[in-house]
Amino acid sequence: MLYREVGQYHASYRTDTAIFPIRQDRVGMLVILAVAFIIVPVFGNSFLLDVVAIPFLIYALATIGLNLLTGYTGLLSLGTGGLMGIGAYTCYKLATWFPGVDIIVWILAGGVTAAAIGALFGVPSLRIKGFYLLVATLAAQFFLQWAFERVPWLYNNNVSGDIEVPTRTLLGLPVTGPNATPATRYEVTLCIVVVLTVLASHLVHSRVGRSWMAVRDMDIAAELIGIPLLPTKLLSFAVSSYISGVAGAMLVFLWYGSAEASVFSIDLSFTILFMTIIGGLGSLLGSFLGAALIHMLPIALRNVLPGIGLDLRPATVEHLNLMIVGALIIFFLVVEPLGLARLWQTIKQKLRVWPFPY
Amino acid sequence: MTNAAAGETLLAVEEICLRFGGVQALSEVSFDIKRGEIRAIIGPNGAGKTSMLNVINGFYRPNRGVIRFRGQSFTRMRPGFAARNGIARTFQNVALFRGMTTLDNLMTGRTLKMKRGFFWQLLRYGPAMDEEIEHRRAVEEIIDFLEIEAIRRVPVGRLPYGLQKRVELGRALATEPELLLLDEPMTGMNLEEKEDMCRFILEVNAQFGMTIALIEHDMGVVMDLSNRVVVLDYGRKIADDAPAVVKQDPAVIAAYLGVAG
Ligand SMILES: Nc1ncnc2c1ncn2[C@@H]1O[C@H](COP(=O)(O)OP(=O)(O)OP(=O)(O)O)[C@@H](O)[C@H]1O
Ligand SMILES: [Mg+2]
Numbered sequence A: 001m002l003y004r005e006v007g008q009y010h011a012s013y014r015t016d017t018a019i020f021p022i023r024q025d026r027v028g029m030l031v032i033l034a035v036a037f038i039i040v041p042v043f044g045n046s047f048l049l050d051v052v053a054i055p056f057l058i059y060a061l062a063t064i065g066l067n068l069l070t071g072y073t074g075l076l077s078l079g080t081g082g083l084m085g086i087g088a089y090t091c092y093k094l095a096t097w098f099p100g101v102d103i104i105v106w107i108l109a110g111g112v113t114a115a116a117i118g119a120l121f122g123v124p125s126l127r128i129k130g131f132y133l134l135v136a137t138l139a140a141q142f143f144l145q146w147a148f149e150r151v152p153w154l155y156n157n158n159v160s161g162d163i164e165v166p167t168r169t170l171l172g173l174p175v176t177g178p179n180a181t182p183a184t185r186y187e188v189t190l191c192i193v194v195v196l197t198v199l200a201s202h203l204v205h206s207r208v209g210r211s212w213m214a215v216r217d218m219d220i221a222a223e224l225i226g227i228p229l230l231p232t233k234l235l236s237f238a239v240s241s242y243i244s245g246v247a248g249a250m251l252v253f254l255w256y257g258s259a260e261a262s263v264f265s266i267d268l269s270f271t272i273l274f275m276t277i278i279g280g281l282g283s284l285l286g287s288f289l290g291a292a293l294i295h296m297l298p299i300a301l302r303n304v305l306p307g308i309g310l311d312l313r314p315a316t317v318e319h320l321n322l323m324i325v326g327a328l329i330i331f332f333l334v335v336e337p338l339g340l341a342r343l344w345q346t347i348k349q350k351l352r353v354w355p356f357p358y
Numbered sequence B: 001m002t003n004a005a006a007g008e009t010l011l012a013v014e015e016i017c018l019r020f021g022g023v024q025a026l027s028e029v030s031f032d033i034k035r036g037e038i039r040a041i042i043g044p045n046g047a048g049k050t051s052m053l054n055v056i057n058g059f060y061r062p063n064r065g066v067i068r069f070r071g072q073s074f075t076r077m078r079p080g081f082a083a084r085n086g087i088a089r090t091f092q093n094v095a096l097f098r099g100m101t102t103l104d105n106l107m108t109g110r111t112l113k114m115k116r117g118f119f120w121q122l123l124r125y126g127p128a129m130d131e132e133i134e135h136r137r138a139v140e141e142i143i144d145f146l147e148i149e150a151i152r153r154v155p156v157g158r159l160p161y162g163l164q165k166r167v168e169l170g171r172a173l174a175t176e177p178e179l180l181l182l183d184e185p186m187t188g189m190n191l192e193e194k195e196d197m198c199r200f201i202l203e204v205n206a207q208f209g210m211t212i213a214l215i216e217h218d219m220g221v222v223m224d225l226s227n228r229v230v231v232l233d234y235g236r237k238i239a240d241d242a243p244a245v246v247k248q249d250p251a252v253i254a255a256y257l258g259v260a261g
Helices: A023-043 A046-072 A080-097 A103-126 A130-150 A182-204 A207-217 A219-225 A229-256 A266-279 A284-307 A314-334 A339-353 B049-057 B079-084 B102-109 B118-123 B127-145 B161-174 B191-208 B219-225 B243-248 B250-256
Strands: A168-170 A173-176 B009-020 B023-034 B038-042 B064-069 B072-074 B087-090 B179-183 B211-215 B228-233 B236-241
Touching: A023 A046, A023 A182, A046 A080, A046 A182, A046 A207, A046 A229, A046 A266, A046 A284, A080 A103, A080 A130, A080 A229, A080 A266, A103 A130, A103 A168, A103 A173, A103 A182, A103 A229, A130 A266, A173 A182, A173 A229, A182 A207, A182 A229, A182 A284, A182 B118, A207 A219, A207 A229, A207 B102, A207 B118, A219 A229, A219 B079, A219 B087, A219 B102, A266 A284, A266 A314, A266 A339, A284 A314, A284 A339, B009 B049, B023 B038, B023 B049, B023 B064, B023 B211, B023 B228, B038 B049, B038 B191, B038 B219, B049 B079, B049 B087, B049 B179, B049 B211, B079 B087, B087 B161, B102 B127, B102 B161, B118 B127, B127 B161, B161 B179, B161 B191, B191 B211, B191 B219, B219 B243, B228 B243, B228 B250, B236 B243, B236 B250, B243 B250
Parallel strands: B023 B236, B038 B211, B038 B228, B087 B179, B179 B211
Antiparallel strands: A168 A173, B009 B023, B009 B064, B064 B072, B228 B236
16 A cells, blocks of 8 residues: 555645645655756756657647647647747747847747637637537648748748747856757756646636536536636637647747748647547646657667667658557547546556555 | 415516427416425426426527516526526536536536636635635535535546436536526436435525426426426426416326326
8 A cells, every 4th residue: 555545634625625635646746846857957968858858848738738628628629730830930039039038938928929829719619619620720730831831031031941049048058049958958948847737737726627627528517507618718729829839939949949830730730639649638647648658659669679689770660659659549549538647547546455456 | 385475586487489490399388486486397208398498598599488587588598697697407418527526516616606817726826725715615515415425526427327416406506596497306316316306405495595496207206396386288388386286187187198197
């Protein structure tokens, strides 16, 4: 009985409504944060930081964004890539116009335009649902990608057509651009992801999150309780798009360093959607798990297979990866729609009664 | 069952007509609901009972007729308006938020009463947290009252049908309505569950003075609970009186022939 709540009584609703009511969960969280903030940047090499950790965090944030919309509010979208692009281009334009302002401000501001445009995506959602909404967001995705390619103003008329991230400093330390060290970019990424995750978790545990889930589960009953459908859906679109936009700005400024329009293609939308599904619809923890699995699986395959004597060609590894991801998606959709997060719950439940089977 | 006759009219429907294509679901139905009473609506299957509730809370727009509520007249209700003005309801087929726990379902019932805005909710601190706890306390009272403490944290989709009906009543009560519309709250329940449900309905009515309109097929339940009964058949009102009188009405007996006996 390693994990149990027996003996932890909640004398007030305040402690009982806490987001982590069980002590082991709180301790575990602190350990994870300590490792993430201190151990990883101190001992991690640039491979670990730049190839594994930074992208994982950014994908996890984008997945949280989509999960608020799809998992919590039940609205499908394939526009994530485009919205991430909006965040990146906004941040780029703002950083160009106001070079003196801290870059983190502009990364966070990048989400605001994405929120506005995302809310616009959401207007038809009162009338159309499911498949048709998916098609509408798909159209928006293609339009946005077209705009990223065809409007030179967005990328400051660079000959390459790319966003080229300028060097910007924070407290004298380069945070973005070629001179920023992986450790600095990692710490900044981690801070933004942690803060936005905490805020998102506050929202989903509040009146706002409950309204989203109510609309997802039974919209007529929600309406009858006094939850207005359109404003609730639009708010979900806006918050979700804000987070996607910030993740997009981070993707370019804290990871890639430069990016062309094709980064924000439908492929990115699909990647984030797969992370959401595999991680678990309606779970923030699942967003991290899903992002970790999908991002790290190909890295693991590339590095582990040669180690055990299986020397496959890179293209074969790529195909193997796609096959595994495809199989996982089918598995989760059929067997466990609540994803990795649900599996984790089951494991905790087992630990609670361990060593007994029930 | 004492305060009924004294109460003034809370809601009245007048000559409501509702048509779906060729089906005349309601034709010129009029009746009133007095403050503090338990009003039953009965009738054979397809008589238009659920449609009547849908007109009252604004899901259906009647083709003709007037709804008077608290002295104001409406040609139609709207669900949001009904909610803000204290009309709550349960559904014939249970319309709970299946992925949410019992506690969250009931907390969602408090949505309209929670005033702290989006940015406070983001912070989940200070006034927002105080508000959350204040409403949690109110919800816990309902949980105690309905004796559903044990299923607080269970996603309602996993509960047996009888308990789901109870949670749905709880969610309606959490909105602290003035008028509670119950669509067959006891179908699919065993005798014991039915008795519990009857007790809850009577207590809600007696203790909080809540006005209740109730659709029910079980004549015994209707006799025990209600002050007055409206009988619908093929969308028409065929009787409207005290339960004991309605039971003897030849038109009602004819409509129910072989059903209630
Ligand atoms: N949304 C709708 N569209 C078309 N017809 C409808 C609709 N709602 C109800 N009806 C029809 O109106 C009539 C009355 O239905 P209603 O559900 O109100 O009956 P009821 O008295 O509640 O029956 P039951 O006891 O079976 O619940 C039926 O003939 C039904 O088919
Ligand atoms: Mg019905």
